Amino acid sequence: MSTSIFELRHQDGKARAGVIHTAHGDIPTPIFMPVGTVGSVKAVAPDDLAAIGAPIILGNTYHLYLRPGHKLVERHGGLHGFASWPGAILTDSGGFQIFSLNSLRKLREEGAEFRSHLDGSKHLFTPENVVDIQRSLHSDIMMVLDECVPHGADYAYTDKSTALTTRWALRARRHYPAGTAHNLLFAITQGGFFRDLRQRSIEELCAHDFDGFAIGGLSVGEPKPLMYEFMYDLAPRLPQDKPRYLMGVGTPLDIVNGIAAGIDMFDCVLPTRNARNGTLYTSLGKINIKRREYAEDDGPLDPQCGCYACRNFSRAYLRHLYVSKELLAFRLNSLHNLTYFLDLVRGARQAILEDRYADFLAGVTAVYPEEAAQAAGG
Known part of the structure; x- marks a missing residue:
């Protein structure tokens, strides 16, 4: 897909001011995205969000797939129609939620098998059907299925996991080729806290035409100085002409430092929680x-x-x-x-x-x- 999805307007040091073009409006960056996990930002209504100038909110594939179901949401005009939200929507793939289930999930090449935290029913997320679910939700920005590696994972596990995440991302891109319809597809770089694995993940994913790139696997229990060290190191390695997204971060201080590192997009439940x-x-x-x-x-x-x-x-x-x-x-x-x-x-x-x-x-x-x-x- 054309890099015109993102326009870099100005740069001060590594900090960037730009615009992301989506089917539901332009998003000035840097941007903080309120989290509406199940299709609602907790305690506030869509008109509240519009009044404070939020151009984009988040939904979560895992939760919306389990309840009320993506097909029901699709029948109501996607999340925009179902939740009466006129702005842009980014949906997480649900990977983080699945992999936090620990004993309730199994990973294999095909995808992630898990049991619902609601009723124990068994499900399978694949790189392909996660894209299909997000398209049913009419997401403006869709995230690929990945594994979020916890802090403390050893090199061998992180290496194997990062390679699997890369293969899954490329399967998602093949299933949803660049230039298809109006949904944007972002890849998620991983690699834990091993610099060579992080670099390999970035090189292998950024060689492909994703619409944006995220840094996953930070703020997962590591000491704050280590998070900042990796954040400042990794952000400039992502493509200059694509949006850069730091997932699940964070505090006001995290955000302004992330911007200084060259990151464009942030989300966190912190302000509402x-x-x-x-x-x-x-x-x-x-x-x-x-x-x-x-x-x-x-x-x-x-x-x-x-x-x-x-x-x-x-x-x-x-x-x-x-x-x-x-x-x-x-x-x-x-x-x-x-x-x-x-x-x-x-x-x-x-x-x-x-x-x-x-x-x-x-x-x-x-x-x-x-x-x-x-x-x-x-």
Whole structure:
């Protein structure tokens, strides 16, 4: 498929500002993608997501295949129609979910056999049928089936797994040739924490015409300095003219460092999960809204944020909702955190376009000193 799917607009150091063209709109990069695993970003509605300017969300092939079923979703116009979401959708292949099942799955050349975590029924995901399922979901960006190798796996296992992931990716590309319809197909590079295996994975996959390339297998339990070391090393090795996606990462500090490394796309459940636990991200750092110190705080959650929660409610009210276990707390907290993450990547993009990304990175790093020290090995 033509490399015009991705336009690189500007670069500041390794940090990139670009645009990904999809069937459901253009996606300015760098971008953070809210996670809607089962076709819904938890606690928020599609109009909320549109209001905060999210151009793309995620769904998960494994979960949607098991419930409600991809054919039912297809009959309702794919995920866009079923979930009333007009923007772009990326679907993960479900590989990470399958391989986290441990005793409930078996790997073989044909694919991954697994038992449903819902009812124990047996299923088989192959590189081919995972593409077919995602096409039924009408995904704008489809991910190939891969194995996510856990941190601590030895060289022999990682070598064998990485080779299998590569063979599966090439089978997916053959099943869905470049230039077919409007769905984009991204490959996932693996290789654990072995540099030669990572390099081989990148070389073998990037020799083929995938529409984008992901770095898989980071943030899987490794120390933070090791994750950063590999992130900074691997991102520039991916093709310059294709989108680069770091899967399942991460914190605000992870994201701005990933952008500095040359990565374009990020996703993580962190903003919505932490919102439901009362942890909120602000321009001044993280706030635990259930703390007693906010009980009579009349100020906005974040004076620099323009989200619905910050424009209309005090910290005292947000704390009251949370400690009272009111469901509105989930919505307002989630809206705020998602706005923060989207504003973060929008700010990063503007800084890249204005050749001041180093200052932007330093500014965000200063807000999270403890995490920065951890990332530096302190």
